[in-house]
Amino acid sequence: MKQLPNSEIEQIYKKAISAGLIEKSEKSAIFYVKEMLQDRLSILHRCFPADVLHAVAIKAQSHPEVLKSIVDFGFGLEAASLEEVKMAVAAGCPAHKIVFDSPVKTREEIQYCHEHVQGIYLNVNSLQELDRIPTNFSGNLGIRINPLVQTDAPEFFDVVRKNSKFGVSILKENEIIAAALQCPAVTGLHMHIGSGIRDFSGNVEAVKMIVNLAEKINLKRAKNVINSRIDWIDIGGGIHFESETGDFSVAEFVDKLKSETNLFNNFEVITEYGAFVHKQNSFAVSRIEYVLESELKDIPHSAFIHFGADLFLRKVYSSLPINYPYFVFGKTAEPNFAKYNIAGPLCFAGDYLYYDLELPKLEEGDLFVMKDIGANTLSMWSRHCSREEPKFVLI
Numbered sequence: 001m002k003q004l005p006n007s008e009i010e011q012i013y014k015k016a017i018s019a020g021l022i023e024k025s026e027k028s029a030i031f032y033v034k035e036m037l038q039d040r041l042s043i044l045h046r047c048f049p050a051d052v053l054h055a056v057a058i059k060a061q062s063h064p065e066v067l068k069s070i071v072d073f074g075f076g077l078e079a080a081s082l083e084e085v086k087m088a089v090a091a092g093c094p095a096h097k098i099v100f101d102s103p104v105k106t107r108e109e110i111q112y113c114h115e116h117v118q119g120i121y122l123n124v125n126s127l128q129e130l131d132r133i134p135t136n137f138s139g140n141l142g143i144r145i146n147p148l149v150q151t152d153a154p155e156f157f158d159v160v161r162k163n164s165k166f167g168v169s170i171l172k173e174n175e176i177i178a179a180a181l182q183c184p185a186v187t188g189l190h191m192h193i194g195s196g197i198r199d200f201s202g203n204v205e206a207v208k209m210i211v212n213l214a215e216k217i218n219l220k221r222a223k224n225v226i227n228s229r230i231d232w233i234d235i236g237g238g239i240h241f242e243s244e245t246g247d248f249s250v251a252e253f254v255d256k257l258k259s260e261t262n263l264f265n266n267f268e269v270i271t272e273y274g275a276f277v278h279k280q281n282s283f284a285v286s287r288i289e290y291v292l293e294s295e296l297k298d299i300p301h302s303a304f305i306h307f308g309a310d311l312f313l314r315k316v317y318s319s320l321p322i323n324y325p326y327f328v329f330g331k332t333a334e335p336n337f338a339k340y341n342i343a344g345p346l347c348f349a350g351d352y353l354y355y356d357l358e359l360p361k362l363e364e365g366d367l368f369v370m371k372d373i374g375a376n377t378l379s380m381w382s383r384h385c386s387r388e389e390p391k392f393v394l395i
């Protein structure tokens with residue numbers, strides 16, 4: 001998989017200045033590299049069977065230009081709210097490549113999709129939600145299932161625990177089958193078991209359960225002479241694949257699904273990867289505005305930059321072990337090093353991105369770069385302290 005080495009990042013930045021895409025005086029900027037996006041999407045396309053619909057999760061990266069690029073490359077979009085459905089439409093995504101998954105859709109939102117986004121994939125989060133679906137629904141209707149499998153997703157992102165607010169528990173199999181018999185408009189099943197997953201054995205296990213459930217529904221429907229079947233399965237996202245081939249790779253996952261399930265033989269398949277697609281395509285650059293020298297030997301100096309908890313909410317506000325790689329632009333040959341805390345610009349004590357970094361001696365105007373920041377950063381932008389977003393540069 002393509003990576004963005006520091007030297008390439010420096011080149012990109014310099015070119016952006018000389019092309020007039022950003023001013024040298026810009027406080028901070030986020031760069032998103034389209035070629036990297038294309039690389040990640042083509043990995044999905046190469047490893048999965050060609051007819052799989054990859055609907056990229058908008059919540060991970062919602063910049064309109066990035067959404068448009070995804071659509072231009074022929075991929076779909078997964079929306080977590082009606083607002084995201086509208087963003088997908090605005091990006092030019094055809095309705096039959098949009099998946100709508102919010103756990104709290106209102107009657108009006110469902111009606112809106114029925115009237116204006118005909119052909120959309122809509123997954124209900126509960127059996128109760130089926131009552132809100134208009135008759136002759138114009139989209140493709142699925143039920144989200146909670147397969148209750150074990151996953152290595154951090155607890156914060158594990159959505160398949162018994163008390164999860166997402167999906168209908170697989171323990172309610174009989175009720176799900178009864179609902180599917182009563183509502184022949186249901187033609188799909190959906191699962192998403194969590195994010196930050198490395199070991200995808202839980203996903204494979206979950207797919208087996210969902211395929212099994214789909215086959216049971218299809219058998220019962222045939223017996224009851226109901227002329228519709230479950231013909232698509234949405235296997236969600238959440239796996240942060242390490243590579244295209246080899247251990248914990250996309251190819252290994254697809255091979256496992258092929259050898260252990262009937263997924264690709266009997267069903268149309270949808271995926272919803274977000275972080276895997278975006279994470280490494282983007283970097284953020286901030287000017288160092290001030291360096292406050294520490295007078296105490298054991299306390300690092302403070303270097304203030306122009307983004308903090310507003311851009312990196314998960315890093316600052318949660319206990320998740322998020323460590324974006326960083327470097328200081330153009331300072332590889334600097335002989336003097338010192339210890340720094342990297343302070344964000346917001347007015348509260350906890351707004352620090354890094355503590356105790358050993359860095360080349362910093363001064364006002366140096367550029368601090370954070371890498372691999374393409375997912376769940378700008379799409380989570382916080383208005384706290386009302387600072388403007390960094391300039392966004394798609395290249």
Ligand SMILES: Cc1ncc(COP(=O)(O)O)c(C=O)c1O
Nearest residue numbers: 057192195237238272273274275
């Ligand atoms: C339903 C659903 N699909 C897909 C995703 C994307 O997950 P990831 O970005 O980890 O691939 C999420 C993330 O929360 C989700 O809730």
